[in-house]
Amino acid sequence: MTAPADILSVAKSFVPRSQTWLYHEVAHLRRHRVHVAAQELFKLREYPHEPVTRLASGRSLGALAERLTYRLLLRPPPVLCPQARRRLADLLAGGSFRLVQAHFGWVGREVAAEVDRRGLPFAVWLYGADVFHRGEARRLARSFSNRHYYCCTSHALRRALEELGCPAGRIRVFYPGVEVPERPPERRTGEAVRVISVGRLVGFKAPLSLVAVARALRDRGCRLEWQHLGNGPLRRRMERAIVAQGLADCFRIRGEVPHAEVLAAMAAADLMIHAARVQPDGRRESFGVVLAEAAALGLPIVSARVGGIPEVVRDGETGLLVEEDDWEGLTDMAGQLIADPERRAALGRAAHRYARETFELSAQVEKLDAFYDEVLA
Numbered sequence: 001m002t003a004p005a006d007i008l009s010v011a012k013s014f015v016p017r018s019q020t021w022l023y024h025e026v027a028h029l030r031r032h033r034v035h036v037a038a039q040e041l042f043k044l045r046e047y048p049h050e051p052v053t054r055l056a057s058g059r060s061l062g063a064l065a066e067r068l069t070y071r072l073l074l075r076p077p078p079v080l081c082p083q084a085r086r087r088l089a090d091l092l093a094g095g096s097f098r099l100v101q102a103h104f105g106w107v108g109r110e111v112a113a114e115v116d117r118r119g120l121p122f123a124v125w126l127y128g129a130d131v132f133h134r135g136e137a138r139r140l141a142r143s144f145s146n147r148h149y150y151c152c153t154s155h156a157l158r159r160a161l162e163e164l165g166c167p168a169g170r171i172r173v174f175y176p177g178v179e180v181p182e183r184p185p186e187r188r189t190g191e192a193v194r195v196i197s198v199g200r201l202v203g204f205k206a207p208l209s210l211v212a213v214a215r216a217l218r219d220r221g222c223r224l225e226w227q228h229l230g231n232g233p234l235r236r237r238m239e240r241a242i243v244a245q246g247l248a249d250c251f252r253i254r255g256e257v258p259h260a261e262v263l264a265a266m267a268a269a270d271l272m273i274h275a276a277r278v279q280p281d282g283r284r285e286s287f288g289v290v291l292a293e294a295a296a297l298g299l300p301i302v303s304a305r306v307g308g309i310p311e312v313v314r315d316g317e318t319g320l321l322v323e324e325d326d327w328e329g330l331t332d333m334a335g336q337l338i339a340d341p342e343r344r345a346a347l348g349r350a351a352h353r354y355a356r357e358t359f360e361l362s363a364q365v366e367k368l369d370a371f372y373d374e375v376l377a
Contacts, residue, residue, distance in 0.1 A: 001031070002034060002147065002372075002373045002377055004031055004032055004048055005033070005097075005098040005099060005353060005372065006032075006033050006035060006095065006096050006097050006098060006160050006297070007032055007033065007034045007035065007097065007098070007099045007100070007101060007374050008034075008035050008037060008091065008092065008095065008097040008099070008100050008101070009025075009034050009035065009036050009037070009100075009102075009103065009112055010037050010038070010088065010100065010102045010103065010107055011036065011037075011038045011039075011040060011102070011103040011104070011107060012038065012039050012080065012100070012103075012104065012106075012107055013038055013039065013040040013041070013080050014036050014038035014040070014041055014042065014052065015042060015043060015047050016042050016043070017042075017043060017046075017256055017258075017259060018031075018200055018294040020047070020259055020289065021153070021176035021289050021338050022103055022125075023047045023049070023185060024176065024177050024178075024361060024364075024365075025125070025174075025176075025368065026049060026124065026216065027047070027049045028177070028199050028233040028260075028362075028365045029274075029368060029369055029372075030110070030366075030369055031369045031372070031373070032369060032372050033051065034049075034053075034093070035051050035077045035091075035097070035303045036049060036051070036052045036053070036054075036055045037054075037055055037087075037091055037278055038052070038054065039054070039055050039056060039057070039079075039080055039081065039218075039244065040054075040123055041054050042072065046258060046259065048272065048316050051372045053082065054092065055079055055083070055084035055087040055088055055194045056083030056084040056086075056087050057081070057083070060083060060250065062081065062082050062083060063082065063083070063084075066078065066081065066082055066151045070264060078081055078110055079104075079106045079107055079110055079289070080107065080110050080111075080233055085110070085114075088111060088114065089114055090375055091117070092114060092120075093279075097120065098120070098121070098376055099120060099121045099122075099123070099375055099376060100115045100120050100121070100122050100123075100124075100243065101122070101123040101124070101125060102123075102124050102125065102364040103125045103127075103138075103153075103260055104122075104125065104127060104130045105124060105126050105130030105131065105136060105143070106130055106136065106139075106216070108122075108124035108125075108140065108143070108148075109140075109143045112143065112145070112148065112226060114126075115261055116145075116147065117142070121149075121375045122148045122149070123148065123150070123151055123375065124148060124149070124150050124151070124220060125151045125152070125153070126140075126150060126151065126152045126153075126157060127153060127157075127160065128157065128283070128284070128285070128286030128287070128307070128377075129265060129283055130287070130360075131152070131157055131160050131161060131164070132160060132278075132282045132283050132284050132286065132290060132307070133253065133281055133282050133283050134281055135281070135284040137160075137164055139283065140164060141164040141165055141166075141228075143165065143166075144165060144166050144169050147210050148170060148298070149170050149171075149172060149375065150166055150171050151171075151172045151173075151357065151371075152171065152172075152174075152286075153173070153174065153175060153176055153308070154173065154175070154285045154286055154287045154307070154308030154311050155173055155288050155311060156286060156307050156308040156311065157173075157287075157308065158171050158173050160281055161175070165204050165238070166327045168222065170299055172371060173261070174360070174364060174367060174368060174371070175206045175287070175292070175311075175358065175359050175364060176287060176289050176292065176364070176365030177290070177359060177360065177361035177362070177363070177365060177373075178292045178293045178296050178360070179296065179360075179361050180296040180352070180355050180356045180359065180360045180361070181209045181297070182354075184296075184298025184299075184348060184349065184352040185297060185298065187268075187298075187345075188272060188374055189341055190351065191223055192223040192224060192225045192250075193222065193223065193225070193270045193271060193335075194225045194226075194227075194270045194271070195224055195225070195227075195269065195270070195271050195272070195273055196212075196226070196227055196228075196229070196266060196269035196271070196273075196294075196299075197210050197226070197227075197230075197274060197275070198228070198229045198230045198262060198265075198273050198274075198290040198291060198294075199228075199230045199231075199265070199299070200230050200231065200232040201204045201228075201230055201231060201232030201233065201234040201235045201238055201253075201276070202232045202233065202355075203234070203269075203277075203279045203283070203284045203311045204275060204276065204277055204278065204279045204284050204285065205230075205232075205276060205285075206275035207228070207232075207238050207275065207277060207355055208234065208237060208238060208241055209235050209275045209277075209327050209330070210226075210238075210273065210275050211238060211241040211242055211245055211247065211251065212245075212327055213234065213275070213330055213334060214244040214245070214247055214250070214325060215246075216327075216328075216331040217331060217334060217335055218247065218250070219340065220331075220335055221336050222335060222339075224251070224338075225250060226247075226251040226346060227251075227252050227253075227265065228251075228252070228254065229253055229254050229255070229256075229257055229261075229262050229265060230255070230256060231256040235253060238253060239253060243314075247255060247311070248315070252283070260353075261288050262290070262293070263293065264299065265296045266293060266294050266299055267297050267299075269299055270299075270344060271300055271301075271334065271337055271338065271344060272290075272294045272299050272300070272301045272302070272303075272304065272319075273301075273302050273303075273334050274288065274290070274291060274302070274303040274304075274309075275304060275327075275330065276288075276299060276303060276304045276306040276307065276309060276324070277304065277306060277311060277324050277325055278306060278307075278324060279301045284306050284307040285306055285307040285308060285309055286307050286308050287307075287309075287311070287312065288303075288309050288312050288313075289306040290306075291303065291309065291312040291313055292312050292355060294351070295313070295318055295319075295351035295352065295354060295359070296351075296352065296355040296356070296359065297306040297311065297352070298336045298348035298349060298351060298352040299348055299351065300318070300319050300320075300337060300344045300347035300348045300351060301313050301318070301319035301320075301344075301351065302319060302320045302321075302322075302330060302334045302337065303320075303321055303322075303330075304322055304323065304324050304325075304326070305321045305322065305324065306321055308323070310367030312359075313351075314350075314354060317345055317347070317350050317354070318331040318350045318351035318354050319347055319351060320336075320337070320347075
């Protein structure tokens, strides 16, 4: 075991509610100290951590001028603005950091040269959009180095990295950790089945398909109380679809809510239905933290066999999976569980056990500490 070390963790933003796994990766380590440096800071009261340094505002005149120049050249602009890059260089020069890590591949590409110049170990954390998106994948493939480590959150991501040419021996897989209660919550049985879906309202989450599934279930005589937690660019289309399908009395979009409210809603639900698909540009679900959180609370899940989802939902054991875009199959599987509360309960108990064995936060933190010991040895 190595001596405790200072680690610099660089991100564009820390921490949006859609990236709570990033918070857990830095805030709960036991043996090493993480200093977060980010261009944008969010929700620090909800997700407290020290120390945190705001590098610079991405809305300064210098940042806007740089982005405009890149767009005129038809090139993607840097993620970190010029002032943020200079502030990061100052942090590295004045700090006692023994390891630097970057969150998302696009941040890793921008800070790698500065880290290498100082001879520090470097780890790049990859989460999905930076690997599966075809344009990002091409840029990422040009940046691989035998000197760096590449940490990802699923074996689906690991396989994609290997296909892109990442050195296999430099890849590490760490499942996002979640808090798992000793026992799942008790669930009451009511006339209406309480369905929950959680996620950003974006293309690869296929939110409009949830409305279609809800309409089909209702046509089959299922009594539903459905709530969706999450926001995004497809919200208005989804709201219009709910009204058009005559579901306004049973399907509600609550938008983005604090994480504690998400967990409370999961604990009170009977079933999670999680749609997913591969977008034309390649983006897809790389893991599904909300699925691990739902499993931890003993919630059975119906979802699609896309990306890293089968690593979280064990088909026939902790939930049910269908093939991508098989919305009729998703409806059938959900309908089976709605009609069978005993099977729902059995799948939920198995999901809780699996989450405790596989995703429990303290165990994942221990693995992270061990990885840092390995790198720093």
